[in-house]
Amino acid sequence: MNERVPIELEVNGEAVAKYVEPRLSLADFLREELELTGTHQGCEMGACGACLVLLNGKAVHSCLMFAVQAHGDHVETVEGLSQRKAIADIQQAFHNNNALQCGFCTAGMLVTAHELLSRNTTPTRHEIRDGLSGNYCRCTGYQAIVDSIVSVARSRAGNVDTPASPGERGTAS
């Protein structure tokens, strides 16, 4: 059970070869063996979405997989997506709209947003809320996250006039 076995995979574009315990989750492998701590664990049962990473381009819960199951696969984390600027506009929109507070859920939110926008380039607010329904955030009201994804979708479609300007969303004072 605790005997280590070899695995080889690609993580954020780099080849990785390690010996791991078969019981080690992919999330723990990324965080502890590779020190990719941008991926978090909030529930360890696939409910909260904080641990989402891309596995061969698809969002998966890294807490529900063993590292050995990723043998031969391509894994991408928030660090990799940031490095290759694949989500720079989403990150910028999150920043502009204050779509995060503590930031613990944020990597998972970004992975979901990235996948959602690659599947559906013009999501409605309803579709975005549906798409985010596996991502738990205790700090924000989700609204700024939805606003951010809407604004990215619009600007990617060439419609750049609409990113919600900070402080003007549904407010009056």
Place this chain on the structure above:
Amino acid sequence: MNNALGKLDRPNSYIGRSVTRPNAKRLLAGKGRYVTDMKLPRMLHAAFVRSPYAHAKIMSIDISAAAAMPGVHLVATGADLAKLCKPWVGTLDHFRGMKSSPQLPLAIDKVVWAGQAVVAVVAQSRALAEDAAELVEVAYEELGVVTDIDLARQEGSEIINPDLGTNLSFTLKVESGDVEAAFKDGAVEIEDVFHFGRHTAVTLEPRAIIADYNSSEEQLTVHHATQTPYQFQDLYSRYYGIAESRVRVVAPDIGGSFGMKLHVYHEDMAVVGLSMLTGRPVKYVADRMESFLSDIHARDHRVTSSMTADASGNILGMKVDDVTAIGAFSSFPRTSVVEGNQVVRLMGAPYRFRNYRGDLSVVFQNKVQTSQYRAVGHPIACSVTESLIDGIGRRLGLDPFEIRRRNIITQDMYPYTSPTGYKFERLSHEVCLDKLHAEMDYPRLLKQQEELRAKGVYRGIGIAMFVEITNPSPAFYGVGGARISSQDGAIVKITPSGEVQCLVSIGEHGQGTETIIGQIVAENLGVDRETVRVITGDTDVTPYGGANWACRGAGIGGETAFQAAKKLKQNVLAVAAAILQAKPSDLDIQNAQIVDAGTGNIRIALSEVARISYFRSDTLPDDVSPQLTVAHHYSPKGYPFAFTNGVQGCHVEVDVETGFVRLIDVWVVEDCGRIINPMLVNEQVRGGAIQGLGAALFEECRYGETGQLENGSLADYLVPMAYEMPDIKIFHVETPTRDTELGAKGCGEAGTAAASAAAMNAVNDAIAPLGAHVSQIPMTPQRLLRALGKV
């Protein structure tokens, strides 16, 4: 003084602006540094053996197999840690007569809730520690379990703490006016019994701590996901007998707190001792199930209350009997009775009636401890008051807005002291109520409601007014003997390059502390906020202060930074005046340039003043000694609390066949005084409202009769997700407090304070035509179907 602020056309004017958070970029890149993420050299990991029983005697503990396991460094029992750590007792002097039993890190003779830590295992990895924990054998003898708040108080009940001789921790009576006469005189009377479920904070980052005791220096360093590093510096020092100056508590990035991360937890105290015993850093991160079993819970109140009014709808009096269960002991150091205390004191707070009686009974039970969690007591007081006032309105045929208008405390009545002793400097109820009425387009909603009812669609509109406690003075804890500071400190310095650093005692947990402090300092100094670096959360570095609780960060921490920056500006101008042979009062700072105050003409750069001060003081007159670092503390004076207020609206649709509630719209009108950053306030209020909506519809820690928590996972305990939550419309009224120059009050709890109440009133409005009514949250489909007579 307040009017001098917020002129957004001035250079470097940031207070009142929606600016982005500099530190958020790091978090967005996955470069946060949470305790959960941290590793120290030679670090070990702790896991805990927990009690499977809610109440049992510990007959024997066998650690031999666990201790013999390779990779295990220590297996510690309660007796081992009791040799190092003094017991703590969760009582405060100002809660007269309150009782609680001494606590130690690990149970010794008996366990009092299911999930209590009994044995600690320290090993090379968390997985190994958990493996070894499974080999620990603990023999228990079960005792009678106390879960019910009435049975707990009956003669002959099992007593959880035999040393106290009772399951009653505390009682309180608050009485004002002649409540019996008021009820005799009243034309209408409404009575109801309200139930508020237990729920919990569910921070996405669970509790996390790394303790590192260095015996050669007798130095303890604790990296701790906490809201209150100074409080823990004090506690670790006093309870482990380590010199305070040698205890360092560092709170780096924190993944949510909401009041949950400022209480003493048995495991956290244990980890300090485990590091002392092993001589190595020891890390403990609660997993989600452990969080449910050991984080504080909150609420769990049953309130019997009645309200009476005259025939015109003027409320004459209110009676409240609140029974709340807090677990087997009172939490430390803030106690578990504060919520009940605030429930009986916040009842009826927006309204002007004078006859009031509140009774509070705080009861022990075999469940995990309860204590302060966001909006302590507010949702309960608000739900009860707002439900009863709706009831009075219904009986008299008065609309919810109208009945409130007739009873709110109005502008001509301030300063105002409530029947329960709270002093309100100035609130803005009538402005907020009118704003909500207009913004929700109430007449349109009523019309639509009527049309849809004809088609069998049941929509409801609910409103709830609230008063929130913020900016607490020492009246909150200090007077009770707690070493919990109500003052804050800031150190502001000009670097040799003319940039600015501010070290402040309030912390950053995502609410935007670093941003607002940067705004305040930059504006008061006259520099670009990009050049201000704010540093928080390290007791070796940042000045001593209360840090983050009870909505005090902006109001007290912000004022501290405000005053510190003003002092530093005077110091800068004194040096500049000497260099320029001018009078300080003729100079000002704009965009990091010293300018003529009258004309704005640039005289010398701030960086040049800094360079001369640090490197060429020989060129300054002998009597000029540049002080480009200011350390400043501020303690709230004047009113004991800065109360805020507001009103929320909720629009729901109830499916009367399934009992499901759909949230259509939520509105919040709130007045937190001077707003430093509207964007941050808005998302605070939204997040707070969503926690209140979670409590209203989903969240409840459900226990069985044997005291077992039955839904302790994120698959079973429902939290609000994006899909169920609506967009929330936020509106502001600004009534700054005159107790400070900044004028800011707190905003973190406003959302939570009234969201449950507005939702409950909305649901009751929806189902009223069917003769149904609920007085319990969460309003689950099952409870609604029961109210509707369908099950």
